Amino acid sequence: MNRKSRDIERRSRLLVDGRRGAGPVVYWLSRDQRVHDNWALLCAQQEALIRGRGLVVVFCLVTDYPGGEQRSYHFLLAGLAELARQLAELGIGFVLLRGDPALALPPWLHRIDACTLIGDFDPLRLKRQWQRRLLAEIGIPFIEVDAHNVIPAWIASNKREYSAATFRPKYRRLIDDYLTDIPAVIRHPHPGPAASPPLETDRLLGEVTGRRAGPVNWLVPGETAGKAAVETALNDRLPGYASRRNDPCGNGQSNLSPYLHFGQISAQRLAWRVSGAPLAEEDRQAFLEELLVRRELADNFCLHESDYDRxxxxxxxxxxxxxxxxxxxxxxxxxxxxxxxxxxxxxxxxxxxxxxxxxxxxxxxxxxxxxxxxxxxxxxxxxxxxxxxxxxxxxxxxxxxxxxxxxxxxxxxxxxxxxxxxxxxxxxxxxxxxxxxxxxxxxxxxxxxxxxxxxxxxx
Missing domain, CATH: 1.10.579.10 (DNA Cyclobutane Dipyrimidine Photolyase, subunit A, domain 3)
Known part of the structure; x- marks a missing residue:
């Protein structure tokens, strides 16, 4: 097994087996909304290449997501529009479905006779409910991939950790093996379903129920803008981070959390860049503590504590x-x-x-x-x-x-x-x-x- 296959395999787990259809491999994109540095997309492409199938990415738009406002949907939809264009350039299809994934995905998967379904890991209650209901309705294999964390949450720890002090030693024993470069997705050689029309983001935004918070104009959404924000952080914001991070007047925050939340940038790629950047060691370690230990400890809490918001x-x-x-x-x-x-x-x-x-x-x-x-x-x-x-x-x-x-x-x-x-x-x-x-x-x-x-x- 080569390094790429090994890295994909250890970030993936088969949740349910089944009969593979004659159609394309499908990646149900949810938490990690990017083309590059995405282990779930790499897993889906590897599966499609092995079986000589087309590859299609699907996103289910839920316009009344709890807490969702125009602000967050604008950021999401603009990012998805860019993602769809990038996928098309790589010969990978993109489909937008409406509504609850557990209701919208099964008939669509049946209609295209999907081969295998790949999905993002997410520890939140509603996302896990969607997944459980979906698994009860489909008859094809479903593979879950954690492309959001550097160390998959189910590997970092198998229980709710009491604190960063208990989580950190476990994490540090594994991080050197998991914090690697990430291979590139390639142009897909096998045709898939016909391309969908470009996303009409303004029309879709009009369907969103939340009206209290409108879009912001100081931050540009999408994978390309996220990569540019990483460069700005490395050059301008992370030098001095250890001493300035708790000062709201000190320009000491990376401003990357929206891109990380929507999965428009990869935490692993960011950590890889920071690890090799010419930063003072105290700044590097302070930032990596927040990005890796604290951020992935939060996933541990929500994964192992069903009452994380109660x-x-x-x-x-x-x-x-x-x-x-x-x-x-x-x-x-x-x-x-x-x-x-x-x-x-x-x-x-x-x-x-x-x-x-x-x-x-x-x-x-x-x-x-x-x-x-x-x-x-x-x-x-x-x-x-x-x-x-x-x-x-x-x-x-x-x-x-x-x-x-x-x-x-x-x-x-x-x-x-x-x-x-x-x-x-x-x-x-x-x-x-x-x-x-x-x-x-x-x-x-x-x-x-x-x-x-x-x-x-x-x-």
Whole structure:
């Protein structure tokens, strides 16, 4: 077995066997929306080449996805339009289906007499439900590939990890073997189904139900733009990352999380580039810790904890401590609508919310503070969790993601954290406030910058 086949095989697993049809190999693309550096597409092409079949990529557009807004659909559809063009240049078909994949895919697969189905790994509940229902309806082999993580989530750990401290040693034992260069997809030599017409992205965007958050204009979607953003990060943003990453005024974030969320860039390719870049070692290690260990720990949490977005998913010590403080008096208590409109008494929190609404992105350090204040200003932790997830999924370009659910669970429920000295409302969950932020960065400068940008974006 050559290296390429070995790398594909160990990132893949056969979930169900069956009778192969006489038609093309199908890649059901979902989480990893790119042509290049995509192990799932490479797996599908290898299967098609071995069997002398055509190759087609299919995407199922669900226009009422929970938390989905015009903002996220615009980013998704623009990326898919570019992906379809790139696939056509490689002799690979692309088909867009509408609706629930478990309902839309089976009749289409039957109609084309599909040979084999390849699908993306995703730890989120709705995606896994789609997959289970789909597997019950199809009679062909289904292969799942984790092209989102560098180490497949089911290999990195077979259980829910308590913290980064327990996950990191397991991860580091494997990473050198998995962090490799990625082979290129080739022009496919076997014809497949007739090409679909170009995507009418404006018309499709009109079908989306979410209307609260419109597209942003500071970030260009798609694989090509994502690769350009990687170059900008390597040259301009990652030097000094270790010292600047917690300063929202310091231009120290990579701005790559939307591209990673939509799978328009590969985390493995990014890590490969960072590993070989002329960066200070402290900057390289700080960034790789976030990109690899912390990001893949989030997938571990959502894969092994079915209640990743519920109070029941918090560790026992945090649930007990929060329960003990349910009756604590809240000096301030806000509704979802008040918080969504940036209507708290605290200028920094309001600026964070306006920043999120206007740009679709909130600095990582501030997102922790933002979520913890929601816990402090709501009647119970369940309500805080609901509001934080609702606002993050609704407005953030990288919302509806394992990283988001895990980050909010860390902020509100102590997931992957330890118990801290007891406080009112928070119990033993880590506390953050504006005073602590002022020790980290120039809070007033951030508030001023957000207010100016917010007014310009709206007027």
């Amino acid at each position: 109070f029941a998913g918090f560790p026992a010590w945090a649930r007990q401590s929060l329960d003990e403080h349910r009756g604590d008096r809240r000096p301030y208590c806000y509704s979802l609508a008040e918080l969504e409109n940036g209507g708290s008494h605290e200028a920094l929190w309001n600026a964070c919310q306006r920043d999120l609404v206007a740009t679709g992105k909130l600095h990582g350090y501030l997102r922790m503070y933002w979520a913890k204040k929601i816990l402090e200003w709501t009647s119970e932790p369940e309500e805080a969790l609901h509001i934080a997830i609702t606002l993050n999924d609704r407005y953030s370009l990288d919302g509806r993601d394992a990283n988001g659910y895990t980050g909010i669970a860390w902020s509100i429920g102590g997931v992957h954290d330890r118990a801290w000295p007891r406080r009112l409302i928070f119990g033993k969950v880590r506390f953050m406030n504006e005073k602590g932020c002022r020790r980290k960065f120039a809070v007033d400068d951030y508030i001023t910058a957000v207010n100016l940008n917010h007014r310009r974006d709206r007027f």
